Amino acid sequence: MTKPTSGGFTKTGDWLDWYSNPSKPRFQLPPNAVDAHCHVFGPGEVFPYAPERKYTPCDASADQLFALRDHLGFAKNVVVQATCHGADNSAMLDVLKRSNGKARGIATVRRSISDNELQDMHAAGVRGVRFNFVKRLVDFTPKDELMEIASRIAPLGWQVVIYFESVDLPELWDFFTALPTTVVVDHMGRPDVTKPVGGPEFELFLKFMRQHENVWSKVSCPERLSVSGPPALNGEQHAYRDVVPFARKVVENFPDRVLWGTDWPHPNLKNHMPDDGLLVDFIPEIATTKELQQKLLVDNPNRMYWPEEK
Numbered sequence: 483m484t485k486p487t488s489g490g491f492t493k494t495g496d497w498l499d500w501y502s503n504p505s506k507p508r509f510q511l512p513p514n515a516v517d518a519h520c521h522v523f524g525p526g527e528v529f530p531y532a533p534e535r536k537y538t539p540c541d542a543s544a545d546q547l548f549a550l551r552d553h554l555g556f557a558k559n560v561v562v563q564a565t566c567h568g569a570d571n572s573a574m575l576d577v578l579k580r581s582n583g584k585a586r587g588i589a590t591v592r593r594s595i596s597d598n599e600l601q602d603m604h605a606a607g608v609r610g611v612r613f614n615f616v617k618r619l620v621d622f623t624p625k626d627e628l629m630e631i632a633s634r635i636a637p638l639g640w641q642v643v644i645y646f647e648s649v650d651l652p653e654l655w656d657f658f659t660a661l662p663t664t665v666v667v668d669h670m671g672r673p674d675v676t677k678p679v680g681g682p683e684f685e686l687f688l689k690f691m692r693q694h695e696n697v698w699s700k701v702s703c704p705e706r707l708s709v710s711g712p713p714a715l716n717g718e719q720h721a722y723r724d725v726v727p728f729a730r731k732v733v734e735n736f737p738d739r740v741l742w743g744t745d746w747p748h749p750n751l752k753n754h755m756p757d758d759g760l761l762v763d764f765i766p767e768i769a770t771t772k773e774l775q776q777k778l779l780v781d782n783p784n785r786m787y788w789p790e791e792k
């Protein structure tokens with residue numbers, strides 16, 4: 483059954499709705515595991531989609547996110563502002579408010595934001611801003627504007643989350659390496675997994691992490707990066723084979739600087755929508771020991787987003 487887009491909005495034509503009734507993962511998540519990359523969409527009638535958005539999704543609410551968290555066995559979420567909400571962070575902030583401290587947020591802000599607004603967001607649980615360089619998702623923002631935002635959020639101890647395509651890394655290198663904060667890369671910088679894992683393009687990404695100890699990576703989104711599949715559907719326990727060597731390499735080289743997230747509700751997927759339970763079953767393919775799993779799912783995200791709990 484298709485899912486609604488409320489508030490009088492019309493869903494993007496080829497939109498794929500998030501998966502209903504995901505399976506129970508076979509892989510049992512360790513206690514206090516964090517889904518460190520997920521979103522909410524609206525609902526549109528409560529939190530309208532932004533005029534400048536590039537897509538209109540089906541609704542995906544805070545309650546639906548919490549239900550998924552509990553079903554999969556995560557303890558906490560890091561909610562990343564989705565581009566369909568522009569710089570209006572209210573839907574994301576509403577999740578944080580209703581989470582009893584079990585969610586942190588990554589916001590999108592413009593340079594016009596006041597210091598008081600940043601302080602309020604910090605009190606609500608926001609711990610970073612996202613800079614997006616994927617052209618199909620956002621309009622261009624000048625780098626000096628982004629750098630100004632980065633220098634204003636740095637004193638709060640916030641991070642900058644960056645989303646870009648691997649082919650754009652050379653051009654963005656100087657900007658990224660000048661950022662004064664912890665930098666977290668979404669989805670491994672979107673490698674082209676049809677190219678060799680040891681080839682120059684992915685090697686540049688590994689060099690970026692190797693040379694800059696403030697750079698972390700989310701080893702998320704095999705469902706987005708995979709070309710070969712097979713998709714995480716119909717009980718498939720060996721999904722997305724072509725992504726495995728890339729993600730494994732990042733986890734094994736930088737075990738203390740990796741994070742994992744579902745990316746629910748999976749904006750803009752075009753050829754299938756994964757069963758989120760099977761997506762969790764992908765984790766032991768890329769973090770192959772208990773020790774690596776503990777770092778990826780528990781130690782790293784809790785150190786990053788809930789340091790006060792130590």
Ligand SMILES: O=C(O)c1cc(C(=O)O)oc(=O)c1
Nearest residue numbers: 563564565566619668749750
């Ligand atoms: O590749 C994407 O389409 C995508 C979009 C968004 C967003 O719209 O915020 O976030 C993601 O993590 C990935």
